[in-house]
Amino acid sequence: MKTLLLALGNPILSDDGVAWIIADRLLERLPTAEYTVMKESGATFDLVPKFAGYDRLVVIDAILLGQKPVGSLYQLTLSHFESTIRATSAHDINFASAFALGRKLGYKIPTDIRIFGIEVKELRRFSESLSPQVQERLDVLVKEIYNAIAD
């Protein structure tokens, strides 16, 4: 199955960079013929044409919900985002809108979409280091996401 692994984050904004680190580690273990890794800073509508041609999309991003301990993994679907289809992003459309747009315009976008959110501690402080709580969960997070996507 041709899979696009989209890691969203900022590598110098402490825990916000966690998805990029996980993507690099996953790439070491996943078959490169089937997986393409894309590290981006935002889920913008530039991505819509780039989704075309993939059977599956895996998104990894930092999330700050405060509902689970730091370092926990949430597995989400687009339906979690449907009610946020609004023009509310600072400067671009949001993730669910990007998909709605792609479908509306007839782009062949993946049908199998899996979204992983990692509960983080810090998203607004510039640092190249993850918080200790996220750092110590890295191995577990990589394993959990690998198990969830490696069919």
Next chain:
Amino acid sequence: MSYPILHDEKRKVTSRTIRIAPATRLEGHAQISVFLDEKGEVQDTYFQVVELRGFEEFCKGRPIEEIPRIVTRICGVCPWPHHLAATKALDMAYKVEPTVAAKKIRELGYCAHMLHSHIAHIYAMAVGPDLICGWAAPPAERNIVGLIKVVGPEIGKKVLVNRAHAELIQEMVGGKATHPVFGLPGGVSKMITVEERDKIAGMAKELVEFGSFTLEIVNEYILKNKEIVDTVLNKDLFYHETYYMGMVSPKNEMTFYDGEIRIVDPAGKEFDRFTARNYLDHLAEHVMPWTYLKMPYLRKVGWHGFIDGPGSGIVRVAPLARLNVTDRIPTRRAQAAAEQFFSMLGGKPAHYTLAFHWARAIELMYAAERLLELAHDPDIISKDIRNIPTNKPTVGMGIMAAPRGTLIHHYECDDKGFISKLNLLVASSINYPAMNLTMKKVARALIHNFEVSDGILNMLEMCFRAYDPCFSCSTHALPGAMPMVLNIYNKEREIIKTFER
């Protein structure tokens, strides 16, 4: 259903907390608070934003030559102006003048970025959702998908194709699509090949046509709608007589990459002009107790609170301001559009806040025309792309006309070239006092007797959206939307209603 939808049903504030579309709860980055008196009239409003922390500390001790590649990571929205403001600051710090070709290559890439940025805001963020779908349209329709429903699917394809052109040009010139890496003190790291130039020229031609198409959309869907035009021109709503600031050429023509900063007063008379080196003589910042962000103002006028007029140091930047400070735009189609703009808005300066959107469309036109001009400039494929610096770096300042307004970078380094001081004055922050000013006025005009509607609340958001502010960190954290909390308080400052999303 007929669009634009500009009216919806009002309801009385009754409960303490009502949640709107709370898909997921995320830390807030922006918050609007409206304070009501005992009669349900608006006493005051606060528009609060949260800043990223620790950038100066992050940069201290790093080699100054690394900074242009670090500042692009401040956010995923405005990496190009940060990269080029930093590169220009390095030119000054190393006392090296870039080659003619390098300046033109930088400007060409930057025009593509302006297009990339303005396309998103016009079609996906503001004009499309708020003015074409309508500010009172149901939230689920007030987005680019709703825009396609109103205008047709072809527009969506045009937007995606032309934005992809802009992105590809950014990548070809800057080395990376989003976060450029090509700026070096004295020039750029990579020349443009003939093949690349031809490809860029082809895309630029299409972008010029897209610029005209965008201006037609504004004409057709905005200017022909009397109620929208009346709202834009209503001096009791989105209207403030302020100072304006923007970059101009020596002939006071529009330029995004290189020039002096010109300030005009609320009557349109030149008040001041300065270069990067002496920006601190002209701009100062005021601290408010209720927000993390400081309020920049004109030092020579002073901070006198949230008022407009010649006695207030509040100054506006970004597209409307740039049109107000320029005598003309040096490209044909954009200049013609600017003449129509000022003719309809009663001359220069135009003080109508919602006219920022129209000004943005005119800038899109200019960026496309200038891009095409540069693509055909013989210097653009020159191999002479860098003067090698021979001096030790000291102090550098760089200014860019960012999509969101004037952006200033200021670095100082020690005798080994490591950063000892870094100061960034960003456009959204310069417009922040004006955003608050606009919101106070619009809230007072629209909210009475405890009655609100979704459309009215969206019009409060339009107060800041006109300026296209960038609260960077909110763009990439799940769920991808800027979390917004709107609190309405009674006069005892107790929350009586909260809207969230």
